[in-house]
Amino acid sequence: MKIKTGWFIRRILECILALINITPSLTVIINPLFFIMFFPLGAYAILSWPWIILKDLSDPFHPGESLYWLTYAIKIDGENIFFPSLFRWGIIDLTLLTIGLIIFLASFIFWLMNLKRGGGLITSGIYRFVRHPQYLGIILFTLGITIRSLRPISLIAWVTLLIGYLILASLEERSLLEIYGQKYSEYSKRTAFIIPYLKFNTPKWLSVGKPYRYMILMIVWVILVIAIITSMRGIVFALRSIAY
Template sequence: MKDKIGYFSRRIIECILALIDVVPSLIVTFNPLLFVMFIPVGVYAILTWPWTLLKDIPDPFHSGESLYWLTYAIILDRDNILFPTLFRWGLIDLFLLASGLAIFLISFISWMINLRKDGGLITSGAYRFSRHPQYLGIILLSLGITIRSLRPISLIAWITLLIGYLILASLEERNLFKVYGQKYEEYARQTAFLIPHLRFNFPKWLSAEKPYRYILLMLVWVILVISVVISTRNIVVALRSLAYLKMILLYNDAANLMET
């Protein structure tokens, strides 16, 4: 009887210890910050879907056409291994995908470990080189996917994701300056905002506490999106026409060869 009681007691203690170890991980996993962090990714995923709805939206810059051309794949030279084609990855997009994923995972693990310890300001690991390495990883990873997708709508989605993370990082910094004060100011002076070794001191009127930075970022987003819509349409159509012309010529050459 005593052996059974001792056995069950040990099991209960083991379960309690396991819960003590698991619960912090669950808290980290379901932390509301994670949902906020991946909002730009969700917007990116929605925008990159080739919505047939675009067939009914007129192109404001090209009369008589709809915006559905934004979903057309840009057909590139299949012999250039640096860039992708419809059937394979290129070296550039694959490198961006792999490096972005690595940066994100390394910084995310560092953040989880720090959160389980004390949740204080983290300045080690990937955070020695960038104040927002997780966002940097996601931005690079999504850029690789954007290049691979070969669609103008993907470029618009990536621009939206980029501006979204710049706004999100700025909002976080506004809170971090309030919480850590001088300590975070010193860290910000020594560490790049996003890209390692690229330190830029914002003027006071563009500080994270001021609304002007967010207004400027939204204005940049509008300008970039309009630029993509205006400039890429002719490029997309020209590249597709050139690719189709090559296919027709190859087909004709093959047909002539078979006849002879």
């Protein structure tokens, strides 16, 4: 028993030392840029909450109604294993949660190890397939939560998160191009932006250095939010089940 206990303690110490080895200095962790990465995720968490304040906000597309219906949960009837009910997980949401978490943790650890080695442009590992794997992981993870929730407000929150990370990734691209120049330009040509193997030839007027890119993303966000509010009310009231 003593041998097993000693072996267990040694393994714990080895894990702690390994984490210390890949963890950068505290000055890196408390850098404001580190926290900016989680701003869209914070917006998602805030918007996803079934705010009681929505009871006092009128629905601009349905006179006489409040926007509180956005917090209603849609119930999928029957034992459908692909979509979740209000009380259990389905295959789709669990798969997205798992894949998203794995991608995020793998890329985050890879990023920390790179910082420990002195930083620099990362083009290997998971970064060979996508330039912003951490954002991809968060997007997939929160999509799983959104499907699990089955609330219009959660869908609006996820769309907000998605557009937020597209904007944040674009701003990062502009900064990386200034730092690494041609090296990053070549890397971006052979590596997908945020979805693996999906590459676009972006027009110059939509490049990361142009304001039109961000204006279009904001317009897309507004259109999607309006589409959700105008189209999902009928679905919600046809299949609704308020989870309170």
